Amino acid sequence: MPSFRMMNFFSRVKTRRTKKTIRKNRNKKPHKPRNQTCISSITNNSPPLIEEDDNEEGFSIKSSAPSHTHGVQPLGNLYFNPGSINSRDTGLGNLLTLTDELVLDILAFLDGTSLGILASVSKSFYVFTNQEPLWRNLVLENLIDGFQYNGSWKTTFVSACYPLFDVSCSGGVRSFKVRDFYSDYLFQSWLCANLEMKPEWLERDNIVRKRGISVEEFVMSFEEVNKPVLLEGCIDNWDAVRKWDRDYLMKLCGDDVKFAVGPVEMKLREYFGYSDQVREERPLYLFDPKFAEKVPTLGSEYEVPVYFREDLFGVLGNERPDYRWIIIGPTGSGSSFHVDPNSTSAWNAVIKGSKKWILFPPDVIPPGVHPSPDGAEVASPVSIMEWFMNFYGATKNWKKKPIECICKAGEVIFVPNGWWHLVINLEESIAITQNYVSRPNASILVSGTTDRVNLHDKFKNAIEASFPGEIDELTRKDEEKKIQQRKLSIWDSIADSSVGAFKFSF
Template structure:
């Protein structure tokens, strides 16, 4: 597989080639050039080409966040090896006979080990040191071993060590020292760092083709959007919510205190500990607080919002207490979100942003998003590891599709209606707080 750097370079060359071909004018009379200054003509053409290439550089290149640290262990993309012909990939020499395995398979095997075994294996070679310190391995160990909550401590490995209570290894956040390994090249390991530190490109955010409505009647909503199964962004329909005025970090932490824990993936965690995690973390797939029992845990939260008038006719309600989970409070840092999926049980959904902003990408039921591979029965969906990875590798493909996705940025005070069967992806552009509910429309 080509490295990210090489693929990016090749894509830029291909794009420029297309541009150059387009610049040729088949109707141009070559004899007209006789009366022109050839140097001037060449200079103008070269100048235009340079401007064109600079424009392409802007469109094709990716930008790393200005605050991004270098890779913790010095991992480089495999393409860099081709620019250092005298180098030998220490990834291969340190793995011995296991070097024939893919990086993904090596990590899958290491995923069966406990923390102590990973620590021992890290001492075998520089290569094993890099692999065994791959943060997702330690993240999985924390989430498996501390389901009642944890306090994030600068890295997942440090969090695991401190949570285990090893007295000699207690480390303050940010004090963990890591070795940087020279000449270690791996696209797979580098991509985790890249996706965690990549800026959202402007072109990923600029398309906004959703219908926006303010003050429409319920009858208009039903006729123009619900019955025809069409997304819409509604403005002004939650202006009376107390949640819109009250829900920020301080209010929620004070209201929930130390006695209430919220669902974050497989663990239950205090809200202040979750915010402590989100302040420190920089990873490819930040944990998302997604709790279906928030109103039961903290009844006041359930009283500070109400279902918008457009969604109050809900056939799910006939199930009473047998109704499956249907409403959630959602909190997450920038970069967190949900990859492509279709809501279960043929439900539609509404999502109201209370703080922050979210980028939405939606495809109709008959269009499977690029890079997404559902099983024949739709029960499972294979897709890129992270949302940023999807934008990097597949978003550009939608430009030339006849059925382009519906896209928008939903901001605080706005509500998006997601019709039944629609594929949708959402990523938080900043720390965001939202309420969402699934319902069965007519």
């Protein structure tokens, strides 16, 4: 493990800003911008977006964490080593004035051969050209038919392109540590990949839990008032709960079926080989919307819980957008803050493993998250762990605290329409999630879709044909609610089941 002054580094991390806007579909661009955490960011006149508790301590590195491959240290260490010169600066030439982020953005235009050549120019370029996100991009862009992960993204790329080349430690791909190389930006990726979850990040559990409630109670107490709930015992009869594990899934799916993993498709054997070895900030997530079509047995071994069986999107038949997914991921994988598409609600059933959830109501934007005015784009921290490290502490002083829980195997969480949510796997996990629209949450069903007008017309016509007069009835009820509704925020009105919001507006 490299030597670094942990508290000095963390005290400066808290002032970082998110400065680039990232599209919701971020799988197609795996290298996402990170804000540099250098001393200049502290002296900037702009105040930090979130003020955190300066006394927050207790960060720890996983016992299994490797030392940083190339010896990169946080910039603060430079100021405790008098006489040291940052080798980052001495080897960049005319690129010296660029931020580390911009240097990597430029290098991302190079192919593997060019990166290999540039690595021999200087120690500084050696470190930059060996950054894993560069090689991850090359693998995901060039090996779209699948790949066998080989310990790192660089060795994976080299072994795939040059099968006869020995990439073992005793072979051709070796790395050495560069002395006196200081960079918060590069160090942060290693740090986020190897941080332990702090116990206090897992302690808060304030979601309502229910077992054996009726559909009517669910609709009145949670669906109509747009309130999250964790449901226990409602998937105990699933074959998936009894059967699904690694061995069963690999045997069932064989080597002929490939699943969507970010921008590529992989066999389960390939994906589990990757997830067993990977230690990176943003592990790839298996997230496939066509799993039941690819392997019909998977679709037959679960059923929609009784609470979610009214799905108005079903009237669109084969024209409905993707709505269900199988999700598999290792520890630390997950989804950063987002709102589910097409104004749908969702349910997520954990079959194996456990997940930490954090949810904010529609009118409360999570700290560190910056949506565009139309909601089409979201700027947020690069990784989930980075958000926890820099922004989770800010919520403890908020009057409007998020809803949090750990959803374990056999449990189902209901995520209402419009709620921001983040989820991280606390262990290797297998889950099923499904988006749906029922009458209480059908208000702005197709907002945000690229085919908004056409989808609206199709949906409205299908609803009229299947449920004559339903639109007029929903509009009437909405007007009645508006008369009764007090001027409360959505957060304050969560507990008041008489207050709802419905507007049949597209």
